[in-house]
Amino acid sequence: xxDVEQSLFLSVREGDSxxxxxxxxxxSSTYLYWYKQEPGAxxxxxxxxxxxxxxxxxxxxxxxxxxxxxxxxLRIADxxxxxxxxxxxxxxxxxxxxxxxxxxxxxxxxx
Amino acid sequence: DGGITQSPKYxxxxxxQNVTLSCEQNLNHDAMYWYRQDPGQGLRLIYYSQIVNDFxxxxxxxxxxxxxxxxxxxxxxxxxxxxxxxxxxxxASSMLLKETQYFGPGTRLLVx
Numbered sequence: 499x500x501d502v503e504q505s506l507f508l509s510v511r512e513g514d515s516x517x518x519x520x521x522x523x524x525x526s527s528t529y530l531y532w533y534k535q536e537p538g539a540x541x542x543x544x545x546x547x548x549x550x551x552x553x554x555x556x557x558x559x560x561x562x563x564x565x566x567x568x569x570x571x572l573r574i575a576d577x578x579x580x581x582x583x584x585x586x587x588x589x590x591x592x593x594x595x596x597x598x599x600x601x602x603x604x605x606x607x608x609x
Numbered sequence: 610d611g612g613i614t615q616s617p618k619y620x621x622x623x624x625x626q627n628v629t630l631s632c633e634q635n636l637n638h639d640a641m642y643w644y645r646q647d648p649g650q651g652l653r654l655i656y657y658s659q660i661v662n663d664f665x666x667x668x669x670x671x672x673x674x675x676x677x678x679x680x681x682x683x684x685x686x687x688x689x690x691x692x693x694x695x696x697x698x699x700x701a702s703s704m705l706l707k708e709t710q711y712f713g714p715g716t717r718l719l720v721x
Contacts, residue, residue: 502651529709540615540699541652541712586651595640595659595706596667599651 504587504600511608516574518603520587523568527589530563531597532572535584544572544585574605582607612636613713615700620718622687622694630685630716632700640706641683645669646697646715655698658683659706687718695720 503521510516522530528549533541547554547561547570554561560573574581584604588597613634622628632641639660644652654667658677672691677683683702687694697717701710 506649528707531709533712538715538717540613540714541701543709543711546709588651590707592707595642595657595665596654597652597710601649601651 502587502589502598502600504585504603506601507604507606509606509608510577512577512579514577516572516577516581516605516607518572518574518585518587518605520570520572520600521568522570522587522589522598524589524591524598525565525568526592528592529590530561530570531586531588531590532559532561533586533588535586535602537583541586577605577607579607579609581605613700613702613711615698615713615716617716618714620716621721622718623721625689627686627688628718630687630698630700630718632683632685632713633681634683634700634702634713635681636702636704636711637680638702638704638711639680640703640708641677642701642703642710643667643673643675643683643685644699644701646699652699655685657706694718 531546532544558575584602587600616631642657643655656675658664674686700713703710
């Protein structure tokens, strides 16, 4: 079946690293995405990783993919208060046009 | 300045009324999508359109209708048949189906 799981909350101190984890079920997914949503706003694409990659780094963001365990993580280095938001993991199965989203992880960054 | 616009930002619906949410994009994308977001949940797909004059039902299409008469526009109508319409509605587009999706700012629909 199609299911993407994330933990609901994460709290970190400013300057620490944040790691948001995600598990997915569809091994046919070609791309896996991380989106950020601030209160009352739409989703902002943060980064994505192709399924044949293990890691992708983009400035403060590092994405790790363990395809065997169907586990995806997003690491944010030097987390700032402006990083406080909800982070969604999504997979893109081969069938159909939709993205399958997790429930979102609410990241709270304390000064 | 390319992007996706949704209007209105807030919309109020009376019982028995149909309401239409607007979504416009100037990214020259072929594919467009409508998602519904409920508090504490991920997004669920309502409808999607791969190309002009074509659209397909998503996971929760009942009580909704769409049209795709122009490449730039994909309006969503929430009909009176949708018994629980209160939600945040997000429109997205991608160059082609299955490619990276970009989202609009959303419309919050409330029932009076």
